[in-house]
Amino acid sequence: MEYDFPNKFQVIVVGTGMVESIVAAACSRIRLEVFHLDYSDHYGGLWASYNFEGLQKFIKEVKTNPSMKNVVYNLQEKWYINEDSSEEESKQDSEDHKTDDGKAEGTKKIWRRADFASEYRKFNIDTTPKLLFSRGLLVELLISSDIARYTEFRCVTRVLTWLNDKLAPVPCSRADVFATEAVSIVEKRMLMKMLTSIVGYNEEEMNNEFKDWNDKTFKEYLTHKGLTPNLIHYVLFAIAGGTNSMLCLEGVRECKKFLMSLGRYGNTPFLWPMYGSGDLPQCFCRLSAVFGALYCLNQPIDSIQTKTEEDGKTVVELKCKAKTLTCDHLVMDINECPKELLSPEPEEESSDISRAIFITNETIMPSEKEPLTLLRFPPLEEGGNAVTVLEVGPATGSCPKGLFLVYFFTPKVKDAESDLKPYAEKILNLSDGDQTETSDKPKCLWSLYYNVKDTNGSVRSGIDNVHVCRGPDAALDFDRAVEQAKEIFEKICPGKEFLPRSYRYNELVFEDVTPGPEFQREDEDADGDKQ
Amino acid sequence: MSSRKKVLLKVIILGDSGVGKTSLMNQFVNKKFSNQYKATIGADFLTKEVIVDDRIVTMQIWDTAGQERFQSLGVAFYRGADCCVLVFDVTAPNTFKSLESWRDEFLIQASPRDPENFPFVILGNKVDLDNRAVSAKRAQQWCQSKNDIPYFETSAKEAVNVELAFQTIARNALAQETEAELYNEFPDQIKLNANDNNRNRDGDNCAC
Numbered sequence: 210m211e212y213d214f215p216n217k218f219q220v221i222v223v224g225t226g227m228v229e230s231i232v233a234a235a236c237s238r239i240r241l242e243v244f245h246l247d248y249s250d251h252y253g254g255l256w257a258s259y260n261f262e263g264l265q266k267f268i269k270e271v272k273t274n275p276s277m278k279n280v281v282y283n284l285q286e287k288w289y290i291n292e293d294s295s296e297e298e299s300k301q302d303s304e305d306h307k308t309d310d311g312k313a314e315g316t317k318k319i320w321r322r323a324d325f326a327s328e329y330r331k332f333n334i335d336t337t338p339k340l341l342f343s344r345g346l347l348v349e350l351l352i353s354s355d356i357a358r359y360t361e362f363r364c365v366t367r368v369l370t371w372l373n374d375k376l377a378p379v380p381c382s383r384a385d386v387f388a389t390e391a392v393s394i395v396e397k398r399m400l401m402k403m404l405t406s407i408v409g410y411n412e413e414e415m416n417n418e419f420k421d422w423n424d425k426t427f428k429e430y431l432t433h434k435g436l437t438p439n440l441i442h443y444v445l446f447a448i449a450g451g452t453n454s455m456l457c458l459e460g461v462r463e464c465k466k467f468l469m470s471l472g473r474y475g476n477t478p479f480l481w482p483m484y485g486s487g488d489l490p491q492c493f494c495r496l497s498a499v500f501g502a503l504y505c506l507n508q509p510i511d512s513i514q515t516k517t518e519e520d521g522k523t524v525v526e527l528k529c530k531a532k533t534l535t536c537d538h539l540v541m542d543i544n545e546c547p548k549e550l551l552s553p554e555p556e557e558e559s560s561d562i563s564r565a566i567f568i569t570n571e572t573i574m575p576s577e578k579e580p581l582t583l584l585r586f587p588p589l590e591e592g593g594n595a596v597t598v599l600e601v602g603p604a605t606g607s608c609p610k611g612l613f614l615v616y617f618f619t620p621k622v623k624d625a626e627s628d629l630k631p632y633a634e635k636i637l638n639l640s641d642g643d644q645t646e647t648s649d650k651p652k653c654l655w656s657l658y659y660n661v662k663d664t665n666g667s668v669r670s671g672i673d674n675v676h677v678c679r680g681p682d683a684a685l686d687f688d689r690a691v692e693q694a695k696e697i698f699e700k701i702c703p704g705k706e707f708l709p710r711s712y713r714y715n716e717l718v719f720e721d722v723t724p725g726p727e728f729q730r731e732d733e734d735a736d737g738d739k740q
Numbered sequence: 741m742s743s744r745k746k747v748l749l750k751v752i753i754l755g756d757s758g759v760g761k762t763s764l765m766n767q768f769v770n771k772k773f774s775n776q777y778k779a780t781i782g783a784d785f786l787t788k789e790v791i792v793d794d795r796i797v798t799m800q801i802w803d804t805a806g807q808e809r810f811q812s813l814g815v816a817f818y819r820g821a822d823c824c825v826l827v828f829d830v831t832a833p834n835t836f837k838s839l840e841s842w843r844d845e846f847l848i849q850a851s852p853r854d855p856e857n858f859p860f861v862i863l864g865n866k867v868d869l870d871n872r873a874v875s876a877k878r879a880q881q882w883c884q885s886k887n888d889i890p891y892f893e894t895s896a897k898e899a900v901n902v903e904l905a906f907q908t909i910a911r912n913a914l915a916q917e918t919e920a921e922l923y924n925e926f927p928d929q930i931k932l933n934a935n936d937n938n939r940n941r942d943g944d945n946c947a948c
Contacts, residue, residue, distance in 0.1 A: 359816070
């Protein structure tokens with residue numbers, strides 16, 4: 210294959226994870242010359258979604274590629290379905306199911322491993338599942354940049370918690386609070402008062418109100434406010450996603466974020482991207498390409514070095530496939546970055562992430578319409594970490610009909626399996642037993658445990674024009690990725706606008722045309738969609 | 741709402757670099773042609789309303805934005821396509837040979853529900869040029885062998901057959917979309933836009 214492209218760029222971006230892709234889009238958008246590449250044959254890096262076959266390849270690659278070993282480790286893949294036997298009748302059986310598209314009510318499909326293989330394309334399994342807060346940084350960015358036009362979302366339909374040893378819905382909207390029977394009327398008023406006051410605080414008021422609570426926990430604050438244990442549970446664990454040791458101000462901020470995002474798109478504050486989070490980096494890459502960035506997958510880098518040119522300017526030089534490329538700024542996935550460029554000490558301490566993916570044959574809690582669930586587990590043991598669970602079904606384009614994907618994640622303590630299995634067992638049937646056996650929990654058919662490094666590091670001082678992007682973090686949303694992309698963009702082009710709304714629809718602009726006014730800023734709230 | 745639902749058709753255009761994908765779109769939507777090879781910005785998607793059997797439908801035609809150049813189109817690009825237009829340059833036999841792999845690539849990435857009957861349309865572009873190297877007969881034969889894909893010979897530059905080809909694309913995409921609708925049990929995806937009133941939607945919140 211011939212690669213005929215220029216060898217000088219203003220910005221080269223290596224890796225197509227979330228942060229890299231946002232930076233690429235932002236740079237390309239203001240018309241910097243951007244070359245964006247990835248060693249892999251797909252977009253997303255550690256933020257990618259895979260179909261079932263692709264996931265198998267990913268597992269294999271992680272296990273065999275030495276440079277991946279420290280990044281993704283402790284992989285444990287397990288089937289809970291026996292190896293397909295030669296029973297022809299079961300094959301016949303599944304053919305029947307295929308023709309009626311699984312619509313036979315009442316009878317649950319018996320899944321065989323071969324069904325996973327034949328329907329592999331219907332899976333979009335996230336390696337880094339995350340939600341978007343409806344008024345979070347990413348949603349605002351997608352809207353203000355108009356990158357939202359490339360993708361669609363679904364609302365999370367419910368927030369659950371683990372209370373008194375069973376799953377319980379969390380009343381999170383005003384309507385929910387008043388409809389729920391789980392709390393008394395007095396508690397309802399107490400809760401509403403508390404939540405309303407949190408939403409009302411601006412930054413200054415917040416600092417004022419909580420100045421005596423700086424070193425105290427959120428739980429102490431909630432107790433001080435007279436909330437009952439049930440309410441404390443809802444607010445602390447389900448709404449703030451915290452633990453007993455969560456600091457007060459942090460808890461208040463998390464609550465505020467949750468509450469502020471209510472009522473925009475659905476009954477909960479959260480959105481899930483159709484086909485999974487792995488599509489999001491691709492949306493940014495598309496905008497970047499539309500504005501002229503050059504895209505090249507399957508492009509490994511052989512070496513990176515900095516070089517001082519005749520005019521005294523320092524450039525970064527990359528060698529790949531017998532080609533030498535230079536750029537003013539290199540933006541790079543930290544896991545791709547050669548050790549020599551990185552400081553030996555990470556910027557701050559961080560814990561790795563324990564993750565698990567389960568494929569089940571029904572939802573963790575039945576509901577009228579197909580649910581999309583966020584479940585926040587309080588730590589099962591005192592001093593442990595909270596565990597986040599996301600359950601997505603076929604309506605999200607994540608899996609074939611009749612299945613659900615259940616994602617678990619938490620900061621790593623021991624290893625992914627030890628950290629998460631005790632939680633998974635609470636809500637899933639992890640036995641090897643028959644799929645037809647009656648159980649009050651969904652039957653797990655397949656699972657994968659893995660740990661991911663929480664990368665945190667900085668480039669050695671003295672190299673101002675290399676910018677490393679962290680890998681995925683353990684947070685529920687994408688805020689850190691957006692913040693980081695902004696910071697990097699700010700370093701590359703200080704003072705420039707970050708991903709302004711793009712352009713006039715239905716017009717192509719050619720080089721031979723004198724560029725007209727770049728773009729006319731509209732009133733953000735009033736415009737909506739251009740017709 | 742008494743009238744029928746507004747229909748939005750996603751059409752994607754594939755083919756080797758330089759065959760005239762962007763030019764065809766631009767000719768169809770804006771009735772313009774530029775000799776410049778590459779649009780600096782805007783090779784994104786273009787939309788146009790067309791009438792098919794008395795129904796107004798909005799075609800949203802997605803360009804590759806140059807990401808096809810080094811085989812770097814992501815799977816997100818292919819999602820939910822209602823029709824796939826494959827373009828080659830009648831003066832460049834290699835671009836004709838690539839059709840097969842573009843078709844395969846589409847079927848793998850988009851994984852349509854019914855791959856056998858998914859609507860493709862083939863355009864042999866640049867018929868205005870003298871140095872033709874792929875005969876109409878050869879192209880037609882290939883199209884016939886692929887479940888009778890409709891074939892048009894076009895010139896984006898001189899607006900030959902462009903309108904006609906896109907009419908067929910719209911018609912076939914609509915047939916596909918109507919069928920897909922029957923199987924779509926989960927119609928309430930959310931499109932984000934600055935307008936927050938997105939809760940009572942009936943599937944026509946296209947932000948374009």
